[in-house]
Amino acid sequence: MSDVLKERALKEGVPIIKDEGLAFLLNMIKENGCKEILELGTAVAYSAIQMALLDKKIHVDTLEKREDLYQEAVRNIAESGLSDQISPFLTAIEDFKTDKEYDLIFVDAAKAQYGRYLEMFLDNLKSDGIMVFDNMVFHGLIYDPENIRSRNLRNLVRKIIKFREKVHNDERFDIMKFDNIGDGIFVLTRRNRET
Numbered sequence: 571m572s573d574v575l576k577e578r579a580l581k582e583g584v585p586i587i588k589d590e591g592l593a594f595l596l597n598m599i600k601e602n603g604c605k606e607i608l609e610l611g612t613a614v615a616y617s618a619i620q621m622a623l624l625d626k627k628i629h630v631d632t633l634e635k636r637e638d639l640y641q642e643a644v645r646n647i648a649e650s651g652l653s654d655q656i657s658p659f660l661t662a663i664e665d666f667k668t669d670k671e672y673d674l675i676f677v678d679a680a681k682a683q684y685g686r687y688l689e690m691f692l693d694n695l696k697s698d699g700i701m702v703f704d705n706m707v708f709h710g711l712i713y714d715p716e717n718i719r720s721r722n723l724r725n726l727v728r729k730i731i732k733f734r735e736k737v738h739n740d741e742r743f744d745i746m747k748f749d750n751i752g753d754g755i756f757v758l759t760r761r762n763r764e765t
């Protein structure tokens with residue numbers, strides 16, 4: 571099912587996490603025993619399904635704003651027999667509010683909004699929780715932004731670079747950077763876990 575899902579997503583041009591990034595993410599979940607997961611950016615639920623398949627005790631809340639993708643995600647989750655482990659929400663991330671606290675928050679949506687998502691969901695991260703950000707090198711474009719011809723793309727890449735610098739210098743967090751894995755992954759934890 572997962573291979574079929576992946577092939578279909580790639581064929582339809584739906585962006586999904588790269589194999590290497592996914593393997594890294596799944597390993598992080600296993601190593602840290604994460605059970606409650608929030609995913610920002612469902613697409614067709616490829617990564618949500620992979621995370622849920624790791625352990626029956628894992629529960630994933632996942633947010634998607636596009637109705638067509640959300641509907642496809644709901645179908646895929648049901649076909650995988652994971653409806654009790656994955657709760658998909660049709661919503662803009664910006665409108666989602668919950669009191670729940672998560673072991674892991676996987677951020678894989680609008681790259682220009684990563685700084686905003688971090689602040690929005692920090693209170694939903696357990697004190698020893700982990701935030702994982704995908705696409706931190708954005709197809710390698712962060713290394714040479716000034717040569718990007720499209721203005722919109724250049725601005726987006728500049729925002730990613732700014733986010734990278736901001737979290738790196740933010741004393742609230744410890745950041746592990748894995749620029750060579752998948753499309754670049756940042757792992758953020760709280761420096762002072764008492765707060």
Ligand SMILES: C[S@@+](CC[C@H](N)C(=O)[O-])C[C@H]1O[C@@H](n2cnc3c(N)ncnc32)[C@H](O)[C@@H]1O
Pocket residue numbers: 585586587610611612613614615616617618633634635636639661662663664678679680
């Ligand atoms: C890279 S895809 C997610 C891929 C998925 N995590 C996977 O690996 O299988 C990003 C998704 O985030 C959704 N998205 C982008 N901005 C969003 C927003 N503000 N609110 C909700 N969903 C958003 C997009 O529609 C897209 O489907």
